[in-house]
Amino acid sequence: MRSYIRSMLVSCSTLAAAVSLFAAQTTLSQDTIVVESGSDLRCRLERGLRITKVGEPVTAKLVEPIYIGTTLAIPEGSKVVGHVSFISAPRSGKRVSRILSGDFTPPKTASVSFEQIVLSDGTVLPIHTNMTMGISDVQMVRYLPKNERPGLGKKVKEGFQPIVAPNKLQRLREAAIKSLPYHPEYLDQGTIFDATLLDPITTPIPAQPVAEVDRASTVNYVHLRLLTPLTSETVTYGTPIHAVISRPYYGPDHVLHYPAGTTLEGTVRKAVAAKKMKKNGALLFSFNSVAMPDGTTVRLNATVEGVQAPGGHSLAVGQEGDIAATTSRFAQLRAPLSLIGPSRAVADSTVNKTGWSRATEGNRGFGLLGAGAAQASAATATGFGYFGAAVRIYAAFLAKGSDVELPAGTPIFLRLNEEPSSSISQSGPSPVSDSLNHP
Numbered sequence: 070m071r072s073y074i075r076s077m078l079v080s081c082s083t084l085a086a087a088v089s090l091f092a093a094q095t096t097l098s099q100d101t102i103v104v105e106s107g108s109d110l111r112c113r114l115e116r117g118l119r120i121t122k123v124g125e126p127v128t129a130k131l132v133e134p135i136y137i138g139t140t141l142a143i144p145e146g147s148k149v150v151g152h153v154s155f156i157s158a159p160r161s162g163k164r165v166s167r168i169l170s171g172d173f174t175p176p177k178t179a180s181v182s183f184e185q186i187v188l189s190d191g192t193v194l195p196i197h198t199n200m201t202m203g204i205s206d207v208q209m210v211r212y213l214p215k216n217e218r219p220g221l222g223k224k225v226k227e228g229f230q231p232i233v234a235p236n237k238l239q240r241l242r243e244a245a246i247k248s249l250p251y252h253p254e255y256l257d258q259g260t261i262f263d264a265t266l267l268d269p270i271t272t273p274i275p276a277q278p279v280a281e282v283d284r285a286s287t288v289n290y291v292h293l294r295l296l297t298p299l300t301s302e303t304v305t306y307g308t309p310i311h312a313v314i315s316r317p318y319y320g321p322d323h324v325l326h327y328p329a330g331t332t333l334e335g336t337v338r339k340a341v342a343a344k345k346m347k348k349n350g351a352l353l354f355s356f357n358s359v360a361m362p363d364g365t366t367v368r369l370n371a372t373v374e375g376v377q378a379p380g381g382h383s384l385a386v387g388q389e390g391d392i393a394a395t396t397s398r399f400a401q402l403r404a405p406l407s408l409i410g411p412s413r414a415v416a417d418s419t420v421n422k423t424g425w426s427r428a429t430e431g432n433r434g435f436g437l438l439g440a441g442a443a444q445a446s447a448a449t450a451t452g453f454g455y456f457g458a459a460v461r462i463y464a465a466f467l468a469k470g471s472d473v474e475l476p477a478g479t480p481i482f483l484r485l486n487e488e489p490s491s492s493i494s495q496s497g498p499s500p501v502s503d504s505l506n507h508p
Contacts, residue, residue: 138317410433
């Protein structure tokens, strides 16, 4: 009898321990989420950083939240800590253009790796990412109807935004240093890094703000990350492209249509390469189908509404979703006007050039070195002025135009033309009108 009671007690104890362990594992699985390898971390450098040596610490902030399905895994604004892992020299063409402007500094490009994510509550998550080079001057470009386009006053206000951005003194000091003929190189404030996780990480699930869900529910466009790099110079009509949804999309009825991680397929419908005489490149592509998590494929009727333009490229998005590189009208207007200064001195030899005017002409032609050399004589200043004007005119009207370059990871915003509906048996591009079959 005693042995029977003892065995019953042991069995109950074992069962209780198993239940406790299962409950603990269930709680752990409910409070954490795994971010798989291959996930992208898009982060922004909050302060400029001088490129000195490998190992220099780098601190950035996540500018896009990381979702797994419908769950917010890593919120926007989380701190990402890393270091400079490699320093290289870019192609020689950039060096030549800098020398012609009076800058003799050998250009450097820093590749960065990240090893920590610091959440808002202080939780530190070790990570392992690839090396990535930063992209500066990233801007959001969207199609806007005429009645929604900003007026002159708003454009002027937007133009002053970089001036009133944080860390004014630091940026002013860096600008002064960069004007020297030989100077240190910097990673500029606002540089964007797209790092890819090489190993999965387990992160605690943050409290998902209701405002985030509400905002996603009321905006009729889908957030994508481009998986296929596109360049108008190299891609051709019919090239297949892929993208992944980076945020869950909820329809106007607050019903989930596309969870994060859903993949899209599409094709290039038009590609025009840039040419001489400042003829810019253009791209037109569309996404036709969505591979749902349950294995079905549904048609997609959507138009590209906006992209984040990389690396100082000036782009414009058309009504049909076409993306074209643009040339600054201000630069084209300023180029011929730069001939006025030196031409006045040639037309009227009695014009007295002050030291300041000579420095201005010299600086336009050959930077700070030209400003100093122009003090030798009025003729020297005039020569530098003509040289600077010739460079500006060539760049504005005669040089090769800019191609549309969208690297992998480029954020794209799709405007849905109709709500998701029917499934299709196989994925493939939808028919395209003959007028768009070839550039």
